[in-house]
Amino acid sequence: MPTPRADAAAMGAAAQDATTAWAWPLTPPWRVLRGFEAPKTHYSAGHRGIDMPAQLADAIHSPTSSTVYFAGMVAGRPVLTLQSSDGLLLSFEPVKTTLAKGEPVARGEEVARVASGGHCDQRCVHFGVRREGEYVSPLLFFGGVPRAVLLPLD
Numbered sequence: 001m002p003t004p005r006a007d008a009a010a011m012g013a014a015a016q017d018a019t020t021a022w023a024w025p026l027t028p029p030w031r032v033l034r035g036f037e038a039p040k041t042h043y044s045a046g047h048r049g050i051d052m053p054a055q056l057a058d059a060i061h062s063p064t065s066s067t068v069y070f071a072g073m074v075a076g077r078p079v080l081t082l083q084s085s086d087g088l089l090l091s092f093e094p095v096k097t098t099l100a101k102g103e104p105v106a107r108g109e110e111v112a113r114v115a116s117g118g119h120c121d122q123r124c125v126h127f128g129v130r131r132e133g134e135y136v137s138p139l140l141f142f143g144g145v146p147r148a149v150l151l152p153l154d
Contacts, residue, residue: 020064021141021142021143022063022064022107022138022141022142022143023061023062023063023064023107023108024061024063024142025052025060025061025062025063025092025125025127026052026054026058026059026060026061026125027058027059030052031052031053032050032051032052032139033051033052033053033120033123033124034047034050034051034120034124035047035050035137035139036048036049036050036135036136036137036138036139038135038137039135046135048128048135049091049126049127049128049129049135049138050126050127050128050137050138050139051119051120051124051125051126051127052124052125052127053123053124054114054123054124054125055114055123056114056115056116057113057114058113058114058125059110059112059113060080060092060095060110060111060112060113060114060125061108061109061110061111062082062090062105062106062107062108062109062111063090063107063138063141063142064084064085064090064107064141065084065085065104065105065106065107066082066083066084066085066090066104066105067082067083067102067103067104067105068080068081068082068083068099068100068101068102068103068104068105068111069081069082069083069089069101070101071097071099071100071101074093076117077093077094077117077118078093078094078095078096078115078117079091079092079093079094079095080092080093080095080097080099080111080112082105082111087131087132088129088130088131089129089130089131090127090128090129090138091126091127091128091129091130092111092112092125092126092127093117093118093125093126094114094115094116094117094118094125094126095112095113095114095115095125096112096113096114096115097111097112097113099111099112129141
């Protein structure tokens with residue numbers, strides 16, 4: 001069972017392997033309502049992705065060129081999973097899509113629309129990434145986090 005330290009090393013390797021930064025799946029402004037929280041074990045509590053604010057029927061775009069791996073219901077939630085050329089699995093929920101397993105999609109192509117359901121119904125879309133069966137933070141693939149700017153209180 002990987003330790004949190006091993007998970008952090010794997011996530012760092014994931015970021016180093018990315019040759020091209022991914023495109024954000026939603027239109028700007030890009031915000032994260034809830035970040036990735038690695039579980040201590042495979043079955044522990046955690047948040048295996050990020051939640052981004054979105055409205056019902058907002059377009060979701062593929063962050064990278066990929067192939068549809070799965071489109072359907074998982075635990076009562078409508079899910080779309082894409083597989084990148086390097087084997088990463090990218091999952092979005094809740095979504096409505098017309099795509100079917102095996103269809104290729106280009107980076108930036110619309111792949112789905114935000115649907116209802118899921119843990120943040122009608123206010124966000126959940127985006128998770130798996131590498132070799134382990135969840136990693138999607139933020140590792142967007143080309144870095146912008147520098148924070150501290151402003152005076154006055």
